[in-house]
Amino acid sequence: MRLLIEAILFAIPMILLAWTLPKKYVLLSQIIITALFIAYQSPLSFAILGTITFGNYYLLHKAVLRKSIKFVISLGILVLLIVSAKILFTIHDHWIIPLGMSYYIFRNIHYTIESYNGRIQNESLLFYLAYNFFLPVLIIGPINRYPEFIRDWQRRRVNSEYFSLGFQRILYGFSKIMIIGSYILSLKLSAIISNIDESKHWLKVYLETITVVLNAYFQFAGYSDIAIGISLLLGFRVMENFNFPFLASNMQEFWSKYHMSLTSFCRDYIYTPLASYFRRPMLGVFITMIIIALWHEITLPFLIWGSLQAFGIYLAFIFKDTPTSLVSKNLGRVFVFNYFCLSCVIIDYELAEALDIYKTLFFIN
Amino acid sequence: MYKFLTTFLPKPLANIAMALWYFLLIIMNLYCGIAFAQGTFQYVGW
Known part of the structure; x- marks a missing residue:
């Protein structure tokens, strides 16, 4: 929750700048604010994400190698990184996985594959950095796609519909996390369940099981709603994560x-x-x-x-x-x-x- | 939700209903947020 609140605090100046700065500076401001947020949370995560982003971009667009070799090296390194990180952080359970790593590795895998397939038209470093350092989806997704991100940027204009929809999604997101997940399910329903007589042990266990899963779902769906809502306030329509x-x-x-x-x-x-x-x-x-x-x-x-x-x-x-x-x-x-x-x-x-x-x-x- | 409301309510009433709905959600969120900040209930999640 602390991370979410801090992400929102960083997102506020980002949204204000997004609609006040001239368009050519907007992406740069988003990249800088996101970089500051990651560096503030974890300098190590910032170093890792920066290295992956610049390394992958250099390999795919600047290195003088055959396209297929670049593809194999890039994909190999990214897959190796995610697998080794997952293994290392499972063995040492007191370690904390770098912020958002599971998601931005997948975004980079997507970029590598689409770049190899020739579906990526705009190969600018600025766009690639903006795609990787996009605060709303950085921590827990959704895993947005590069072509849609660029399309939204190119079509971007002041849009009152995006604004009202964005605020609505953020409100719904908080409602899922706070009201349904934390208050109704975790506090009220759990209290009711714990008061069930031990003679109905089966019912008690069954309801506890359901509550845990529903709480996890509403937390996740709430976070996704907030991410989608903030993206809308920035003028980007990020893909949905849940559909009932x-x-x-x-x-x-x-x-x-x-x-x-x-x-x-x-x-x-x-x-x-x-x-x-x-x-x-x-x-x-x-x-x-x-x-x-x-x-x-x-x-x-x-x-x-x-x-x-x-x-x-x-x-x-x-x-x-x-x-x-x-x-x-x-x-x-x-x-x-x-x-x-x-x-x-x-x-x-x-x-x-x-x-x-x-x-x-x-x-x- | 607005579209659903306008199927059986005239638009001005649907607007009022939506405003009340958002107001209710904001109040509930504030209540939960304050309770959470005061430690009345534990946040269970990520």
Whole structure:
């Protein structure tokens, strides 16, 4: 929460400057303020992000090498960086991963791939720096895309609709974090749950499990709303991260509505190449979900969690030709909600505690 | 939400309803924020 408040405090002058400075200085002001924010939070994170940004830009656009070699080196270094960082920060659990690293590495991977494919038209260092040092999405996404970022910049004008929508999204974001997540779910509902009689132990455990997952969802969705809202105030329309995922009637649909910026990134750059190379869509799904899980943390619980998500999508794939009715759709929604909540037990709790919860929920003595 | 309200309310009433809705959210957020700052409840999240 402290980080969010400080990010907003840095965003206020950024927004004021964005609409008062001449256009040619606006991106520069955004880069400087974001750089100051990162340096203030963690000088090490600032050094790492700066090195990656300048290094990758130099390699892709200035180095005298064949395009394919540049692509392989850039992608190799970025993948190695994210994997080694995740392993190191899992082994030394008192270390803190550099601010926003998981997200800006993915943004750079996107830039490298699109640059290799020739889809990046504007190769200016200023735009690349502005894309990497964009405060609203820096800490927890969404993983915005470079072409959209440049398009928004080129079309940018004073827009009252963006302004009102931006303030609305920020208000909704805070409401999700403070009112629903922290107050209703974590304070009020938890108090009700803790007062449930021990004779109804099953119900108590089940409600606790759901509360933890819903709280995490509302926190994340709230942060995403605030990021999207601040971006709108700056004149950029960043991609959505959630689209009512718990209304999905199968796991395939759920994962197309949950953390959409990450899943669409993985769909474009992991699933599609794998599925078309092996001609086995389910293998692509399995590897993609494992990568999504390990991107969060390289641990056994996350590996199991990723496999469970892949299995859920496999079930949706099996039943995809089943005729749907309103009843089956609603039953699907109940299944998706419970399946996701129960699968998250393994990552929300210690392994022994998670096993105890599963034993209670599935009546195993 | 505004579009939904205008399906059954005239526009001026929908505007008032939206203003009340935002006012309610702001008050609730302030209440939670003050309670949080005073330590009445713990922030559970990231």
